[in-house]
Amino acid sequence: MRSSRHFDFIIAGAGAAGLSLVWKILAWEELQGRSILLVDRLLKPVRDKTWCFWDDRHVPFDDLIHHTWKTLEVRFRDVNFSQELEAYRYHCVRSDDYSGKILDLARRSTRVTMLEADIEGFAFESGSAVMHTSDGPFTAGQIFQSALRPPGFNKLKLDLSLLQHFAGWHIRTSDPVFDPGTATFMDFNVPQKDGVTFVYVLPFSQRDALVEYTLFSPEVISDDAYRKGLEEYIERRFGLPADAYAIEYTEKGVIPMEDRRYPARYCRNVWNMGTMGGLTKPSTGYTFTRIQQHTTAIAAALARGKNPPANIMSPYRFRVYDMLLLFNLHRDPETAVTIFHELFRKNRFDRILQFLEENTRFDQDLRIMASVPWRPFFRAIYHMKHRILTGA
Ligand SMILES: Cc1cc2nc3c(=O)[nH]c(=O)nc-3n(C[C@H](O)[C@H](O)[C@H](O)COP(=O)(O)OP(=O)(O)OC[C@H]3O[C@@H](n4cnc5c(N)ncnc54)[C@H](O)[C@@H]3O)c2cc1C
Structure with a gap:
């Protein structure tokens, strides 16, 4: 029996992982007709992340790619290495474009119910997966969650734990100073006193670029330290004092870099995805491509009537x-x-x-x-x- 609180699938968390999975389930022919509940605190497009990734194939959502670079450079004190990529391209997608498109598709689908609520926990009860929310419980055949840490998270084996933390400014200048064909992957010409520190520069045109001051260290630094790092870097590298550019948008983030082995399941029939599924690569922080691969594997398994992959760890x-x-x-x-x-x-x-x-x-x-x-x-x-x- 289907009630308005029971669905084939619940997707709990509508960030990169949850949205990618909704999109794939909606697109997969064998999954037409399945009902989906999509839940997040906020179901509106928000520009708070710029997801970058590389690919050597056709990207399925290429209309959402904000910019692509063919050349990458890495800069050190004594030397710069710059190379035109052969097979790969480096792309970036803005979170508001990505969520705008998928939330719109979801809203137009009669199969998707959307709920803004706080997700409080998951369980397996009486043969169904249950999600407890501020709006009461909901049940489903399978739940895919990217909102909560898996149970026992703090007891998982952990020897190495760092944070990749950064603050980025999207700046606009009146003079043409950037090369929109080349992304600076890492520029180590910054003080290294608080941990491995580098700047990442993504130029979108000759006059605008996202500049991110990034550290790999156990602790985040103060807002003032990020600001100082960005101002000094922009002045030294591009000759631009703080009054020579406008800051159009700011982005801040903390990504875990650790050797914890995350479980694939939260509990029976509740599957972890995204950062909460441990999909972040521990040595780089890159997660977006792994989310794409994982959500494709989930949709493919569901289409074959199978369970999602039980092992999502790297080899x-x-x-x-x-x-x-x-x-x-x-x-x-x-x-x-x-x-x-x-x-x-x-x-x-x-x-x-x-x-x-x-x-x-x-x-x-x-x-x-x-x-x-x-x-x-x-x-x-x-x-x-x-x-x-x-x-x-
Ligand atoms: C600023 C930033 C930039 C990044 N850039 C890159 C990049 O360039 N390349 C890359 O590969 N990776 C990047 N990452 C890492 C990773 O790709 C992102 O964090 C990605 O968004 C992870 O997807 P997710 O779905 O796991 O988490 P999120 O996108 O954070 O989604 C989780 C969702 O769950 C919701 N939620 C959480 N708790 C609750 C609750 N209790 N109740 C209701 N809803 C809840 C949140 O509102 C959110 O929408 C970046 C991370 C950050 C923070």
């Missing part, structure tokens, strides 16, 4: 690489910058992106590893051996 060897790099980012920021220097000096950028996407073969991994200083990695293996020997 073992990539978990070990992430752990070793994370160890160095955590323990020795100065050495970590040297590792990045050698990595970008000695490898084609396409191969680095392929490696970070976990699409390389083992022999290619070995060549990448041989290009960076090996001593810090041996030290990391020694310190992390208890994790490496127990499945990472």
Whole structure:
């Protein structure tokens, strides 16, 4: 029996993961006719994130791509490395464009019910998955959630925990100072006193760019420190004092970079997705592409009448690489910058992106590893051996 509080699927959380899954379920032919409840505190498009990712294929939502770069550069004190990408392109999507399109599709679909409410918890009761909200309980065959930490989160094994935290300004200048064909992936020409620190520059035209001051460190810094970092960088690199540009938009974020192994399920028939599913790559913070892959795998499984994938972790060897790099980012920021220097000096950028996407073969991994200083990695293996020997 179907009541107005029971659905085939509940999608709890309408951020990158929840929206991507709604879109895919609506598009999948075998899933036509299934009812969906989409829940979030706020179901309106908000510009609060700029999602960047790389791809070597046709991107399914290419009409939503705000800008694409063919050339990436990485800058160090003594040298800059710049390369035109061969197979890959670096893209960015604005969260308001992405959520605007998918929320509109959902609103126009007779299969989707939308609810603005606080999600309070999940359970499996009397044969159904249950979501408790400020609006009461709702049940479904399966729930996909990206809103709450899985139970027992604080007890999951954790040796390395860093934050990737940043503040970004979208600035507009009156003079043409940016090259919209080249994104600065990492510029390490900034003080390294609070952890590995770099600036990320995404120019959208000659006169406007998103500039993000980013750190990998255990603690966030004050708003004033981000502001100072951004002002000094923009003045030094582009010759622009604070009164020479307008700040059109600001973005702030904290992304966990840690070796915790997240469970695939919250409880029976309730599946974790997105950041709450541990999809953030521990050594880089990139999550968006992994969310796309995971939500596609969920929709494909549902279309075949199967359960979603029970294992969403990266393959073992990539978990070990992430752990070793994370160890160095955590323990020795100065050495970590040297590792990045050698990595970008000695490898084609396409191969680095392929490696970070976990699409390389083992022999290619070995060549990448041989290009960076090996001593810090041996030290990391020694310190992390208890994790490496127990499945990472
Ligand atoms: C500013 C920023 C920029 C980023 N840029 C990139 C990038 O360039 N590339 C990349 O790969 N990754 C990036 N990330 C990391 C990651 O891709 C994003 O965090 C992404 O949004 C994660 O998707 P998600 O669905 O897991 O979480 P979210 O997008 O945060 O969605 C979670 C949703 O759940 C809702 N919610 C939470 N709790 C409750 C509750 N109790 N009740 C009701 N609703 C609730 C929230 O309102 C939210 O809409 C960025 C992260 C941030 C913070």
